[in-house]
Amino acid sequence: MSLWFSENYADGVVFSIKVNKQLASVKSEFQQIDVYDSDDLGRILVIDDYLMLTEKDEFIYHEMLVHVPMAVHPKVEQILVIGAGDGGIVRELTRYDYVKKIDLVEIDEMVIKVCREFFPQIASKFDDARVNIHIQDGLEYVKYCQNQYDLIIVDSTDPVGPGEALFTEDFYRNCYKALKDDGIMVNQHESPFYPIDVAGMKKAHKKIYRVFDISEVYQAHIPTYASGHWLFGFASKKYHPTRDFNADRWNSLGIKTKYYNTDLHIGAFALPNYVKELL
Ligand code: AG3
Incomplete structure (x- = not known):
């Protein structure tokens, strides 16, 4: 009998991956965390029945949340990362030599533990000396920060369960306050296609x-997320994501990426009409 992981995208729409075996199944204080192995997509991480990442396409999501703001802001040194317990965001950020400090605030210690064990290629930079891990609710953490970060990256789950607080106006106001005068915040912004994701995105x-x-x-094509069409939010106090973007500066850093490049950067902000109408 074969085993399948399925995620419901909408009434009557399901996405399924045939999995060989379940490698972990952990009920933490906050959520259900599952890891499966599959033939084509490699290992997959699932939280509360939603697909968080596959080894095959996680690079797209992580590169787009990191390199887009890093290419706009001329010198990001102090960074706050909220969520992101799998380590993908931290892995990309540690590729910049001039980054001085990365505070990672993850509410669920079990996510980090499971990912360290089953996704060593993704959770590969937690031990970088610049990384400080805080096991805490991001909503609380950011309340006490003021004018100290160049960049905040919010890599949350969907706006249900523990991730819901990271979609509130209070939280965004505290992020604004936590940023320096030229700071940038990016977040995962759901998809513009199925009704449940559109609601999250609008929120x-x-x-x-x-x-x-x-x-x-801005947008990217992520094959294993609902509809394959995923959005990200770019929020900023000073820098505009395309007008203040210096492609030569970023290209001179020599960072090798699999998805992101500076042509794609401009294109990612060109949205289809039906998406513009939703905003
Ligand atoms: N962050 C969650 C993306 C949302 C996925 N939603 C879904 N499948 N319905 C992914 C964590 C990667 N660091």
Whole structure:
């Protein structure tokens, strides 16, 4: 009998991956964490029945959340990462020599533990000397921060369960306060296609737009997320994501990426009409 992981995208729409075996199944204080192995997509991480990543396409999501803001801000040194317990965001950030400090705030210690064990290629840089791990609710952590970060990356789950608080206006206001005068915040912004994701996306966008001086949305093609069309939010106090972007500076850093490049950077902010209408 074969074993399948399935995620419901909408009423009557299901995405399934045939899995060889279940490598871990952990009920933490906050959520259900499962790891499976599959033939084509490699290992997959699932939280509360939603697919968080596959080894095959995680690079797209992580590169787009990291390199887009890193290419806009001329010198990001102090970074706050919220969620992201799998380590993918930290892995990409540690590729920049000039980054001085990465505070990672993850509510669920078990996510880090499971990923260290089953995704060593992704959770590969937690031991970098610049990384400080705080096991804490991101909502609480950011309340006490002021004018100290160049960049905040919010790599949350969907706006249900423990991730829900990371889609509130209060949280975005505290992020604004935690950023320096030229700081940037990026977040995962759900998908513009199926109704449940559209609701999450609108919820995030409307609130960020009210709080930040500049608020834009960008997109990437992520084959294993609902509809394959995923959005990210770019919120900023000073730098505009395309007008203040210096492709030569980023290219001179010599960072090798599999998805991100500086042509794609500009294109990612060009949204289809139906998406523009939703914002
Ligand atoms: N962060 C969650 C992305 C949302 C996925 N949603 C879904 N499958 N319905 C992914 C964590 C990667 N660091």
